[in-house]
Amino acid sequence: MSPRDDDVLRMRAEVLALPLEEEASAGVPVLVFRLGQEKYGLGLRALTEVIDDWRLTPIPGAIREVVGAINVRGEIRAVLDLALLLDFPEPSTLDGEILLLRREAGPLGLLVGAVDGLEDVKKEDLRPLSSPHLAGVTEQGLRVLDSDALRDHPLLRGRIS
Amino acid sequence: MSLRARIIAAFQSETAEHLQVIREALETPESLLEEASYLKVMRCAHTMKGGSRAVGLAVVEEYAHALESVFEAAHKSGSPPGEEALGLIHRALDLLEDATAGLTEERSTPDDSELIEELTALTQSEPKVDSSAPTALISAPPRAEPVKSAGSKDLQVVRVPRAALDRLLSLSGRALSESLMTQRTTQELRQLSQNMERLVAESDLARLQQGLRALADETQAVLEAQSQRAWAVQLANKAVQNTVNEALVVQARSVFSDLGPMVRELGASQEKLVEVRVRGLGTRTERRLLQTLWEPVVHLIRNAVDHGLQRPQERRAAGRPERCRLEFSVTTSRDRLCMVVEDDGVGFDYEKIRQRAVETGRLKAKAEPTQAQMQELVFEVGLSTAEELTELSGRGIGLSVVRDVVHSLGGTIRIDTGELGGTRFTLDVPLTFVATSLLLVECADQVFGIPSGNLNGINRVKTSELSELQGQRMVSLADGELVPIKSLAKTLGMAGAVQTVGQTLSYAILRVGSRRLALAVDGFRSHLDAVVRPMELPGPRLSWLLGGCLLDDGSVCLVTNPSHFIAGSQDSDLELAEALEEFRPAKIMVVDDSMTTRLMQTAILEGKGYEVLAARSGVEAMDILKDQTVDLVVSDIQMPEMGGLELLETIKSDEKLCKLPVVLLSSLGAREDVERGMKLGAAAYLVKQDFDQEELLRLVRQLV
Numbered sequence: 001m002s003p004r005d006d007d008v009l010r011m012r013a014e015v016l017a018l019p020l021e022e023e024a025s026a027g028v029p030v031l032v033f034r035l036g037q038e039k040y041g042l043g044l045r046a047l048t049e050v051i052d053d054w055r056l057t058p059i060p061g062a063i064r065e066v067v068g069a070i071n072v073r074g075e076i077r078a079v080l081d082l083a084l085l086l087d088f089p090e091p092s093t094l095d096g097e098i099l100l101l102r103r104e105a106g107p108l109g110l111l112v113g114a115v116d117g118l119e120d121v122k123k124e125d126l127r128p129l130s131s132p133h134l135a136g137v138t139e140q141g142l143r144v145l146d147s148d149a150l151r152d153h154p155l156l157r158g159r160i161s
Numbered sequence: 162m163s164l165r166a167r168i169i170a171a172f173q174s175e176t177a178e179h180l181q182v183i184r185e186a187l188e189t190p191e192s193l194l195e196e197a198s199y200l201k202v203m204r205c206a207h208t209m210k211g212g213s214r215a216v217g218l219a220v221v222e223e224y225a226h227a228l229e230s231v232f233e234a235a236h237k238s239g240s241p242p243g244e245e246a247l248g249l250i251h252r253a254l255d256l257l258e259d260a261t262a263g264l265t266e267e268r269s270t271p272d273d274s275e276l277i278e279e280l281t282a283l284t285q286s287e288p289k290v291d292s293s294a295p296t297a298l299i300s301a302p303p304r305a306e307p308v309k310s311a312g313s314k315d316l317q318v319v320r321v322p323r324a325a326l327d328r329l330l331s332l333s334g335r336a337l338s339e340s341l342m343t344q345r346t347t348q349e350l351r352q353l354s355q356n357m358e359r360l361v362a363e364s365d366l367a368r369l370q371q372g373l374r375a376l377a378d379e380t381q382a383v384l385e386a387q388s389q390r391a392w393a394v395q396l397a398n399k400a401v402q403n404t405v406n407e408a409l410v411v412q413a414r415s416v417f418s419d420l421g422p423m424v425r426e427l428g429a430s431q432e433k434l435v436e437v438r439v440r441g442l443g444t445r446t447e448r449r450l451l452q453t454l455w456e457p458v459v460h461l462i463r464n465a466v467d468h469g470l471q472r473p474q475e476r477r478a479a480g481r482p483e484r485c486r487l488e489f490s491v492t493t494s495r496d497r498l499c500m501v502v503e504d505d506g507v508g509f510d511y512e513k514i515r516q517r518a519v520e521t522g523r524l525k526a527k528a529e530p531t532q533a534q535m536q537e538l539v540f541e542v543g544l545s546t547a548e549e550l551t552e553l554s555g556r557g558i559g560l561s562v563v564r565d566v567v568h569s570l571g572g573t574i575r576i577d578t579g580e581l582g583g584t585r586f587t588l589d590v591p592l593t594f595v596a597t598s599l600l601l602v603e604c605a606d607q608v609f610g611i612p613s614g615n616l617n618g619i620n621r622v623k624t625s626e627l628s629e630l631q632g633q634r635m636v637s638l639a640d641g642e643l644v645p646i647k648s649l650a651k652t653l654g655m656a657g658a659v660q661t662v663g664q665t666l667s668y669a670i671l672r673v674g675s676r677r678l679a680l681a682v683d684g685f686r687s688h689l690d691a692v693v694r695p696m697e698l699p700g701p702r703l704s705w706l707l708g709g710c711l712l713d714d715g716s717v718c719l720v721t722n723p724s725h726f727i728a729g730s731q732d733s734d735l736e737l738a739e740a741l742e743e744f745r746p747a748k749i750m751v752v753d754d755s756m757t758t759r760l761m762q763t764a765i766l767e768g769k770g771y772e773v774l775a776a777r778s779g780v781e782a783m784d785i786l787k788d789q790t791v792d793l794v795v796s797d798i799q800m801p802e803m804g805g806l807e808l809l810e811t812i813k814s815d816e817k818l819c820k821l822p823v824v825l826l827s828s829l830g831a832r833e834d835v836e837r838g839m840k841l842g843a844a845a846y847l848v849k850q851d852f853d854q855e856e857l858l859r860l861v862r863q864l865v
Contacts (some may be wrong), residue, residue: 057709057717058607062651063700069709069717076696076709076717136648155699 027120030144033097034113036090039142041121042099046147048107050115051098054079064091065155067111070098079109085153086133103151113117169264172212176221176261177418179205180254181442183228186248190241199236203229209257210408221260224253227280234284248284248484252276253438255425262422315683323709325408334403336397342390351385385839409449414442414493416451420462424487427466434473434484435466441491446498447592453570454500454588457563461502461586462489465560469506470585481505486581496597496693500588505581536576540564597693599710599720601686602669605650605657608686608718610693610710615723617670617677619685624664624737634735636679638670646679648735652726653705658738659683661771663746666737673727680726681735687769687855689713693720713855723743746772747865748789752782752796752808753826762795765854766861783811786818792865795857798827806837813842822864824857 030041031050049072056068056079065084069076075099083092097115100107121144126136135146150156163790179380182205192198206229213221231250235242242250251851253276263722332547356379360372416768421437428435465487473483493499518524540560563586567574579585599610600619601673620639627646628635636646646668648659659666660683668679698706705725749771751762763773774791776782780802782794794812798805805825812818822844835846845860 032659055714057719059698059703059706059719060655061703061705062698066699069696069719071711071715071717074711076694076711078696078698080699108697108699 009103013144017060027122027125028091030119030121030142031098031099031118032119034140036088036113037084037108039116040082040112041119041144042144042150043144043147046102046150048100048102050110051100052115054098063155067092067094068158070109072100072107072109075106076109077109079111080155082110082112085110085150101151101156105157108156169216172216173261173264174414175212175256176209177442178656179209180258181439183254184251184438185440187247190235190247190749193232193241194239202232206232216264218260220262223277224257224260224280227277228253230284231280243281247443248436249276249279253280255421255437258420259425264417272404273317278771281783323410325404329401329404329408332397332401336394336401339390339393339397343387343394346383346387346390349379349386353379353383357485389835409447410445411448411451412442413444413446413451416448416455417442417458417489417491420458420489423459424462424466427463428470428485431466432472433466433470435470436484436486438486438488439490444491444493445510446491446493450498450570450590451591452603453566454498454590457566457588458489458500459503460559460563462487465502465504465506465584468695469504469508471507488581493592496592498590498592502584502588503579503581503585504583506583508578508582508584509539509576514538539576540574597691597710597720599689599691599693599718600669601712601718602649602667602680602682603684603686604653605655607714609649609653609682610689610691610718610720611669611671611680612693612707612720613688615671615673617672619667619669621665621667624661624666627666627735636668638677638679644670644677644679646681647726647736648681649721649726650681650683651736656710658736661737661739664739667768671723671726673724676727678727687858689718691718746770747792747861748772748774749793749795749861749865750774750776750782750785750791752776752779752794752800752805754778754797754800758797758826762857765857769861771857771861771865779805779808779811782808786812786821793861794821794823795861796823796825796827798838806834806841809838809841809843824860824864 022105029044031044031047032039032041032140034040051070051072054070056070058068059066059078065080067081069078071077079098081092082099083090089134092111092113094111096111096113098109098111099115101110119142121142125138127138128136129143133145133149135144137143183202186192186198186202193202206225209224210225210229213219213225225384228250231242235246353376356372356376360369360376363369363372417439421439424435424437440721470485470487471479476483476485488501488503490501491498492501514535515524515530515538518530519526519528523538523827524530540563564574567588569589570590572588575587577585598613600613600616601608601610617641622636626637628637628643630645632646632683634647635643636642650657650659653860661679662684666681667684669685671680672677675853689710689712691712693708693710695708705721707722708715708721709719749766751759751766751773752775753759753762754777759775761779763775766773774785774789776785778800779796782796783803785791792807796805796808803811805827809823809825812821812823823842825834825838825843825846827838827846827848838846844864847856847860
C-alpha cells in the first residue's frame, strides 16, 4: 500500500467520521470566495486547506490554466486558476488565495479571489443552473460548485508527469 | 537478545560479507594467483573457520578449511582453478551460506561430506576431477518446508536501528528546545512594541530622541539574539534531517540476504541444480525501495526457477551444463536503483504468448506485434504460458503486478535475453530522496536548477567575443571548441533578453553524451544539493522539466532536464540587454590574509558585477581606505598585523568611515569573536567553514 493509498483511506475515514447530513435541513458547510465579480462556494469537504500566504513559482511552457507551483509543507503542488477551469474569459489576478482540492491523486491548488468565510448551504435552497460546474445558486446569488464535477475536470483528474 | 543470539547474528553478517568477497574474487579466478587477492580470500576463509567454532557449526569449519586448502593449492600450483573446481567451490560456498542461514531458521544443517572429499581431492594432485562424479552430488538436501511465505516483509513497517532512533530522539529534543528559544524573541519584540507605543505619546523632542536612540539599540540587540537563535534552530533541524536520511538508507543485504539460500531451496524442491550468484548486496540505498522491490524480485526469481530453469536431464538432453545459472544483482547510479534478475533457462516462448494473446482477444490474429508490444504482452494479466500451474508461481497475474509495482515507483522494467541466454529482467527505479547536486541560475527573475551531473563548467564572455556560424550564435570554450550558445529563457519559451553586466554574458556549459552547449543565463546563484521530485503537472508533459525542489527560503525551484536543450532547435537571435543603464557597480573591499579566500570572494563578487578591492591585512585595508571610497568591507577576523576586529574598531572610530558597513568572517564561529564583533558594530558575521556564497551575496545586496 503506497502512502497515497494511506491518504485516501485516511481521507475516507475522515469523511465517514463526519456527522451524517441531516436530510436537507442542517445544510452543508461551504467555503465562500470571490471569483471575478461573483461569489462562489465550494463544499468544505472537497478541500484540504486554504493557503493565504504563498510563493508561486511560474512554470514556463505550462498550459494557461497552470499558474505555477507552490510548496505545501515540503510537497510541491501545481496551482491552477479556477476562473480559467470554469471557462471565465479573464484569468484571476495573483493576489487571491489558494484552495487545496482534495483528490485521490493528491491535493492540487486552485487559485481563487479573496476568501469570505464559511456559510451553511441547504440543498433545497439551491436553484439549479444550466452550468455543468455548478450544483446551483442560492437566493443571495452564491454560486455553489459541484465538487465531483470539478474533480472530474480533465485537468484535475490526475497524472504524474 | 541473548548472548548466543547476538554472536550468531554477528557471525551471520560477517559470513555473508566473507562469502561475497570470495565470490567476487572468483569472478576472475586468475586473481587467486595474485598475492593481495589471494591473501584476502584466505583471510575470509580462515575467519569463517574461526567464527564457526564460536557458534558450534562444525560443518562450516570443515568447508572453510577445505576451501582454504583448495585456494592454497591453486595459489601454489600457479594455475587458477578450472571450471570443474570452480563448480565445487561455488557449491561449497552455497552450502556455507545455507548452513549459516540455518542457524536461525530451524533448518537441518546441510551436510555433504562427499563435497568435502572432492574439494580435498583437488588439493592432492593436479586439479583433475572425474567428470562423472559431480552428477552423484545433488547439492543441497531437499528440505521439508519449501519456502516461507514471501509476503512476510511488511512494507508498512520499517526497521530502524535502535541507535538511530535514540539519536533522533535526542536531536529532535534539541531542535525543540532551540525552537522554543525563539519564543524569547517574541517576548522581546512585544517589549519593543510597548516601548515604541510609549514613545509615540512623548511630546518632548529631546526625550523623544533619547527614547529613539534607546529603541534603536534594543532593536539591534533583539536582531542579534534572533539571528543566533535562528541559526541554532537551523543547525538542529539539519542534524535531524541527516539522521533520518541515514536511518532510511541501508545495505541491500538487510532485505535481500536470504535470496541465495531461498533459490537453492526452491531449486532443490524441484530437483533442479541451480548455481546462484548474488551481487551488490553491499549497495547502500533506500530501505523503502528495497522493501517495495523485494516481492517483485522474489516473484521473478520464482518464475525463473519454475519455468525458465530445467531439470538436469532436460539440460543434458539439450546439450547444456546440468547446473542452471541464476543471477541477481543490485547496483545504484547517482539517482537510480537497478536490479537485474537473469537466468540461463529456456526463455519466453513468444510464439505461445502471441497465441494466447490472440485467444484472449488482446491481439488480432494477423497482427505482427513489435518487440516492445510483445514485451508489454508478457506482462499482461492472464498470460501465463506455464504448462502446469505450480504452487509457487505461474498464476499469470504475477508479472503484471511486478510491472505495476515498478511503475508505481516511477521506474521501468525491461525484458531481454541477457548474457546468459535465458531471460533477463531489468528493474530500474529512481531514488526518491537522494540529493542531486544542482547549479542554481537566474533567468527572467526566476531561479532554475541545472543538474551538475551534466554541467561542464560555468563561464563569462564579452558579448563582442561571440561568433556566428550558419545563423547560430557560438561561443569559444576554454579548450577551443566552438559550441552553440542559447538563451535559457528563450529555450523555455519565456520572453525577454539575457542580461549582461558590463557587456559580459554568463553561461553554463552543458554536456549530454558527447555534445556540448552553452546556456546563457542572467546570473549564477549558488550550488544546492536538493531532492528533485517529479511533480504532478496538468497538461502536456514538458520535456525541459525534470522536477522541482525546494530552496532554502521554502520556494519551489524548477529543475531543468539538460537533454532537452541539446536536442532543441537553433536559437538564432540571442537577445541581450545590459542590466540597468545607470548601473554603478558597488565597490567592495575584501580583506583576508589567505590568497585563496581573496581570489574566491573576488571572483564571486565580480561575477555579480561588483567592483572589488583586495587587501591582505587590516593595515593594508586602512591604507587603501585613505584615498579610496568603498561601499562595503568584508573582512576575515584572524590576520597578522591588524586583525578584523581591530580593523572594525578603527573604521568605526573614524569619523569619515564610521558609516561603512563591515561584514566579519570568522573561521570557527567562535562565539566570543562574534559577540565582540557585534558589540563593535559589525553589520553581520559569516562563518567561514560553512561559507555559503549565496549568504554573502544576500548580505552584500542588503548592505550596499
